[in-house]
Amino acid sequence: MATTTERQPSEKSRPRDLLSPQDYQEMLAQLYLARYFDVRLIKEKKRGRLRGTLYSSHNQEAVIVGSLFGLRSDDWISPIHRDMPAFFLKDARAGWRNKERIGMSIDEVCGQVWGRATSPGRARDNWSHIGSTRAKIIHSTSMLAGTIPAAAGVVYADRLNGGNSVVLTFNGEGSTAQGVFHEAINFAAVHKLPVITIIENNHWAYGTPTELEYSLPDFARRADGYGIPGLIADGQDVLDVYDKVMTAVEHARAGHGPSIVECKTFRAYGHGDHDDDRAAKYRPAKEVDEGRRRDPIAIMKANMVKAGLMTKADAKKYAAENKGASEVHDTDFPEDVVAYLTEGVTSALKAPVPSAEEGAMWVFREDA
Amino acid sequence: MASLMQTDATIKKNYLTALKEAIAEEMDRNQHMICMGEDIGLLGGAFGVTDGLQEKFGTERVIDMPISEACIVGAACGMALNGKTVMVEMQFIDFISCGFDQIVNMTATYHYRTAGEVAVPMVIRGPAGAYGGGALYHSQMNEAWFCNSPGLKVVCPSTPRDAKGLMIAALRDPNPVIFYEIKELYRKREIEEELESGDEAIVPLGKASISRAGEDVTLVSYGQTVWQCLEAAENLSKEGYSAEVIDIRTLVPLDQETIINSLKRTNRLVVVNEAPMTCGFAGEIMARISQEAFEYLDAPPMRVTRMDTPVPWVKPLELHVLPSADKITEAALRVCKF
Numbered sequence: 050m051a052t053t054t055e056r057q058p059s060e061k062s063r064p065r066d067l068l069s070p071q072d073y074q075e076m077l078a079q080l081y082l083a084r085y086f087d088v089r090l091i092k093e094k095k096r097g098r099l100r101g102t103l104y105s106s107h108n109q110e111a112v113i114v115g116s117l118f119g120l121r122s123d124d125w126i127s128p129i130h131r132d133m134p135a136f137f138l139k140d141a142r143a144g145w146r147n148k149e150r151i152g153m154s155i156d157e158v159c160g161q162v163w164g165r166a167t168s169p170g171r172a173r174d175n176w177s178h179i180g181s182t183r184a185k186i187i188h189s190t191s192m193l194a195g196t197i198p199a200a201a202g203v204v205y206a207d208r209l210n211g212g213n214s215v216v217l218t219f220n221g222e223g224s225t226a227q228g229v230f231h232e233a234i235n236f237a238a239v240h241k242l243p244v245i246t247i248i249e250n251n252h253w254a255y256g257t258p259t260e261l262e263y264s265l266p267d268f269a270r271r272a273d274g275y276g277i278p279g280l281i282a283d284g285q286d287v288l289d290v291y292d293k294v295m296t297a298v299e300h301a302r303a304g305h306g307p308s309i310v311e312c313k314t315f316r317a318y319g320h321g322d323h324d325d326d327r328a329a330k331y332r333p334a335k336e337v338d339e340g341r342r343r344d345p346i347a348i349m350k351a352n353m354v355k356a357g358l359m360t361k362a363d364a365k366k367y368a369a370e371n372k373g374a375s376e377v378h379d380t381d382f383p384e385d386v387v388a389y390l391t392e393g394v395t396s397a398l399k400a401p402v403p404s405a406e407e408g409a410m411w412v413f414r415e416d417a
Numbered sequence: 418m419a420s421l422m423q424t425d426a427t428i429k430k431n432y433l434t435a436l437k438e439a440i441a442e443e444m445d446r447n448q449h450m451i452c453m454g455e456d457i458g459l460l461g462g463a464f465g466v467t468d469g470l471q472e473k474f475g476t477e478r479v480i481d482m483p484i485s486e487a488c489i490v491g492a493a494c495g496m497a498l499n500g501k502t503v504m505v506e507m508q509f510i511d512f513i514s515c516g517f518d519q520i521v522n523m524t525a526t527y528h529y530r531t532a533g534e535v536a537v538p539m540v541i542r543g544p545a546g547a548y549g550g551g552a553l554y555h556s557q558m559n560e561a562w563f564c565n566s567p568g569l570k571v572v573c574p575s576t577p578r579d580a581k582g583l584m585i586a587a588l589r590d591p592n593p594v595i596f597y598e599i600k601e602l603y604r605k606r607e608i609e610e611e612l613e614s615g616d617e618a619i620v621p622l623g624k625a626s627i628s629r630a631g632e633d634v635t636l637v638s639y640g641q642t643v644w645q646c647l648e649a650a651e652n653l654s655k656e657g658y659s660a661e662v663i664d665i666r667t668l669v670p671l672d673q674e675t676i677i678n679s680l681k682r683t684n685r686l687v688v689v690n691e692a693p694m695t696c697g698f699a700g701e702i703m704a705r706i707s708q709e710a711f712e713y714l715d716a717p718p719m720r721v722t723r724m725d726t727p728v729p730w731v732k733p734l735e736l737h738v739l740p741s742a743d744k745i746t747e748a749a750l751r752v753c754k755f
C-alpha cells in the first residue's frame with residue numbers, strides 16, 4: 050500500500066525539470082495576476098462597489114497557480130470560496146490574453162463578481178459559485194466539500210466516454226471534516242478515479258484552528274486510510290506545489306487513481322472581509338506575522354534568481370511581495386497584469402445587470 | 418380454453434416488473450444511461466428492481482456503490498455534467514435523507530444557478546411507504562421535503578402501467594425526478610395489468626388520472642392511498658354517495674386542472690396522503706383549491722393523513738397513525754353531509 054512518504058517525487062527528477070524558462074516567467078506572472086486580482090477587489094470593495102463577502106486568497110496564490118499550471122484544458126477543476134483567481138487562471142498557460150483559449154475569461158469572472166449578466170451563471174449565485182462545462186469548471190454550491198462527489202462523477206463519465214481527463218478539487222482543511230469528503234474519496238479510491246484532492250491548509254477554518262478540526266500531525270496522512278497516496282507540499286512555493294500536484298496528476302492519468310495533496314499555507318487576513326477585525330482577536334499576532342512571512346511571490350523570485358532566470362535587480366522591479374492590500378500599489382505589479390484586470394473590471398462595470406424577471410427563470414428545463 | 422387463460426394471466430405484470438422493464442428498456446435505448454445504487458448489480462437490488470441489469474449492461478453502467486447516499490447523488494450529478502442520464506436507487510426512500518444536501522442544493526438548483534447551462538437528467542427512485550411493519554426508517558413517505566425544493570419533479574405511481582409509463586417519462590426528462598415506488602404494491606397480485614413497451618408505454622409527467630368517476634365528492638390522492646380511496650368509494654356507494662377518485666400521479670408539476678374540473682361537478686373535496694399532516698402535500702392541494710376554486714366548494718375540504726408522528730413498528734400502532742379506507746369514508750361522509 051502506498052504511504053505518504055513513498056509517493057513524494059524523488060529529488061532527482063521532478064516535474065519542474067521539464068518547465069522552460071518561459072514557464073517560470075509565466076508562473077510568476079500568474080502569481081502577480083492572482084495577487085493583483087485580490088488586492089484590486091479589496092480596494093473596490095472598500096470603495097463600496099461590490100456586494101457579498103470577499104474571501105481573500107492573499108498569501109495562498111502559489112497553491113492555485115502551482116496546481117493549475119500543468120493541467121490540460123480537458124481536465125476539470127472545482128475551486129472554492131478562496132480560489133477566485135482559479136476561474137481565470139485555469140488554462141491561462143495557453144496565454145491569458147488569447148481570446149481563443151477555452152478557459153473562463155477575466156470579463157466573465159469580473160462579470161460574476163460585479164453581479165452582471167456577463168457572468169457565466171448570469172449572477173444567480175454569488176462569487177465563487179460559478180462554473181462552465183466549456184472551461185471544465187464544476188459549479189459549486191456553498192456546501193463545503195459538496196462538489197467532490199460530482200468531481201468523481203465527472204471523471205467516471207469521462208472515462209466511459211473514452212477520455213482520460215483528471216479532476217482537481219480544492220478544499221480548505223476545515224471542510225475535510227464533512228462526511229461527503231470521506232464518501233467521495235472512498236468512492237474514487239475504489240474505482241481508481243483520477244480525482245486529486247488539493248487541501249489548502251491555511252491552518253484556520255473561519256474561527257477554528259486545525260487542532261480542533263482533525264487529529265493528525267499532517268492531514269495528508271488521511272490518505273493512508275483510503276489506500277491512496279498523500280503528498281505534502283510547501284504551499285508558499287509554487288514550484289513545490291507544481292511538483293506534488295503533477296506527481297498526483299501523472300499517477301491518476303496512468304490509471305492508478307486518486308491522491309490527496311496537502312499544501313501548507315497561511316490565511317493572510319480574516320476569514321472574509323467581514324471578519325478582518327475579529328480575526329485579530331482570535332488569531333495571535335505572532336502566529337499571523339510568522340504565517341505571512343513567506344510570500345509566494347518572493348519565494349518564486351528567489352528561485353528564479355538562483356536558477357539564473359532573473360537578475361537580482363529585476364527581482365526588485367515589481368515589489369508586490371510582503372505588502373498588505375493597503376500598502377501595495379498598481380506600480381508594484383507588471384503593467385500587463387494591471388491592464389488585464391483593469392479591462393475586466395471596466396467591462397464588468399459597463400455590463401448590464403440581469404433583468405428582475407430572470408429571478409424566476411430556469412427552475413426547470415422545459416424541453417422535456 | 419385453459420391454456421388461453423394461462424397466457425392471459427402471464428401477460429399481466431406486477432408493479433415491480435413494470436419498473437424493471439422501464440429501466441431495462443431505457444438502458445437499452447440510451448447508451449448514455451447509468452444506474453447507481455447499493456447492491457443493485459451483483460444482487461439485483463434489495464427488492465429486485467434491477468435484477469439482471471448488471472449482467473446485461475455491465476459493471477461500468479450498473480454500479481454497485483458504497484453505502485454513501487450523498488456521494489451517489491453527487492457523483493450522478495457529475496456524470497450529468499459529462500452527458501450522462503443517471504438512475505439512482507435509494508435502497509429505501511428513507512435513506513434519501515443521507516443524500517439530502519446533494520439533492521436539494523447541488524442537483525435541484527443546477528439548472529437554475531447556471532442559467533440553463535446545465536440540466537441534470539437524473540431519477541432518484543426507491544421503495545417507499547408504510548403498512549408493512551417497516552417501522553420508523555423503512556416506512557417513510559418524505560415527498561414533501563422535495564416538493565418544497567424548487568427544481569425537482571416528484572412522482573408517485575399507484576398502478577403497474579403508471580409505474581412503467583412514468584418511469585420512462587422520468588428517465589427521458591432533462592430534470593431531476595424523485596420517484597416514489599410503493600413497496601407494498603411491488604408484488605400485489607390484484608393490481609397486475611398488461612404493459613406496453615417504449616413510447617407506447619409513456620405516461621407523461623404532470624397529468625392526473627381519474628381512477629373512478631363519480632358525482633358527489635372528489636377523493637384526491639397518490640400512491641398507496643389511492644387504493645384506499647377506491648375502497649372508500651365502494652363504502653360510500655353503499656351509503657348512496659358516488660365518489661370520484663383522482664390519482665394525481667405527479668406531485669410536481671401538479672395537474673390542478675383535473676382536480677378543479679372534478680370539483681365543478683362534485684363540489685366536495687377530500688385529500689388523502691400517507692405522509693404526516695403538517696406541511697404535507699394534501700395541505701398544498703387544499704391550499705391551492707381554496708385559492709383557485711373556492712367558488713366551487715359546497716363544504717369545507719378535509720384531509721386524511723398520517724398523524725403527525727413517526728411510523729411505529731407493531732401493527733396496531735402502525736395502523737392507528739396511518740390513513741385507512743374507513744378513515745377516508747368517515748371524512749367523505751362528513752363532507753357529503755355538511
Ligand SMILES: Cc1ncc(C[n+]2csc(CCOP(=O)(O)OP(=O)(O)O)c2C)c(N)n1
Nearest residue numbers: 131191192193221222223224251253254255
Ligand atoms: C457545509 C458548510 N458548513 C458551514 C459553512 C460556513 N463556512 C464557510 S467557509 C467556512 C470555513 C472553511 O474553512 P476551510 O475549509 O479551512 O477553508 P478556508 O476558508 O480556510 O479557506 C465555514 C465554516 C459552509 N459554507 N458549508
Ligand SMILES: [Mg+2]
Nearest residue numbers: 221222253254
Ligand atoms: Mg482553512
